[in-house]
Amino acid sequence: MKINTILSFSAIFLASVATAAMPDDPNKIDTCTKPGTVALTFDDGPGAYNDQLLALLARKKVKATFFVLGSMIAENAQQAGALKKILAGGHQLASHSYSHGNFDKMTEDQMRQEISSTSDIMFQNAGVRPAYMRAPEGNCGAVCTKVMTDLGLVISHWNVDTNDWRFTALAPQAATEQSMVEINKVIIQDSNPAIDSFILLEHEIHKFSVDLLAERVIDAITAKGYRFVTMEECVGKPSYLSGSTPPPVTPVDPVTPPSANTTAGTVAPVVPTATSAPSIVASSVAPSATSLAGASVKSQDNAAGFVRAGAWAMGLVAAAAYALF
Template sequence: MKVSTILSFSALFMASIASAAAPDLANKIDTCVKPGVVALTFDDGPGIYTEQLLTILDKHKVKATFFVLGIAMASNATFPAVLKKVYDQGHQVASHTFNHNPLDQMTVDVMKKEITDNSNAIFNAIGVRPLYMRAPQGACEALCTKTMEEMNQVVSHWNVDSFDWKNRDLPDPVGLSMTQFNDFIVKNGNVATDSFITLQHDIHQFSVEKLTDQVITAVKAKGFRFVTMEECIGKPAYEGVAMKPTGTDGAKPTSPSDNKGATPTGGASMTQVGAWAMGIVALASTLVL
């Protein structure tokens, strides 16, 4: 075997170890602080399918988290009322910025304006300000993360992407998206050790009308319990509002002043462990060859 090939495999191995061992940025959340729970989250709304989604969630008695856009509410005079219905029905409302532009390409002042403008739009609709945010495309590197921490925001990521945004125009988009939930949660998820934050979009019709029902049914059958991001992370959802009592855990309310970056407990995620294992296999292959 060529030396360059061996080095290539060795690089893969080292990268895999780094992926498994390296912690997330301090305030970037992609797992919950306790096992056995799934935070169902939806981005880019409110939209024309959001009220239909509320009906589906109510049927299953599931509470979700909605990362919403100020520009979406500005685009339709009825959407602030839709967001109020989301909030009134007990779902968590969080920020996805105002304009959905890449935060890492902004100055600190522009980043802050994106969050502040969206906070104002959300406050005007529901009367409270969110303390959770998700960056567009999930991209929030060191400067962005530091800025969000200064603004008391929990940077919320995910570890199961439905890819509904990519699958929506393909044949059998529901089947393609369900593959993600099946692979990560239904087949390989362990209620005793794992937790998940999922990503869907309530602006895609198939994701609301067909995918959500299947996801909830499959995940519940596996034994996981659905929670909001507030319960997932154990920090308040809104400025000046104490945490709601949780399902069976009775997590104690905390004050908004405590809402600094939280690093979930637990070992490496299933994806990280998988990357590590792939690296070991790659290195073993070089030794055999």
């Protein structure tokens, strides 16, 4: 075997080691546990179009999750009632930090302050302390991951993005078309509701996103055969930490009583329906996140694993050849 062949095999071998050493972080949740579900999430509010968005979701009978900012709640007194309206609509409230700063440029204390002050203002306004948190722009490195895990928070990422914030300079219709590009490719064209699930990122503070995009997203994804769920149903962990006292949700469908799925001392087994009240964890200790990983692994991930295994085998051949020659 020629030395350059051996070297190229060795390069593949080393690349495969590097890839294998960096598995997806199981603490970061970017997909649901149930195939055929989509968690529609709206960030950066409560904003000026919140009432309009809630009306749309009610008309479409879709439950969503709102990752809100503490600063948005504090800055606009009129929005103080928004959190209760979101809960009254059967939606889930989650945290997106207080100031929307970059968590990877903060100290651990600053992160904890961002999280606790947001939790406090949400509790003051709506009686809830969120168990789900999305770091601004998804910036959540090792320290952030540790802080959030210590606090029992579900580190909420996404696997499909409208990118709506990128298109706000365009005319509303053009912005909507651009925001549908990734949805059309990843969900409508390339996915299968029998095996796939999504956490979808949108922002409620952009007018076109509420005026036009939200309905387009809902209609297209519904037609593809998916069902919209809250993050709680998507992930299977309660919406709120202990000490939360959210107002009762008035169910649209009277079949399901609005009782909280709280189990003393343990994490409540969550089997929510679209009309059930969100549940509260009785303990703020973080349950193992590893049980969440891989429940709806996409086929590409399996293919990538197969490629890695092949590269490993080739690398071993190269190493053996190198030793022999």
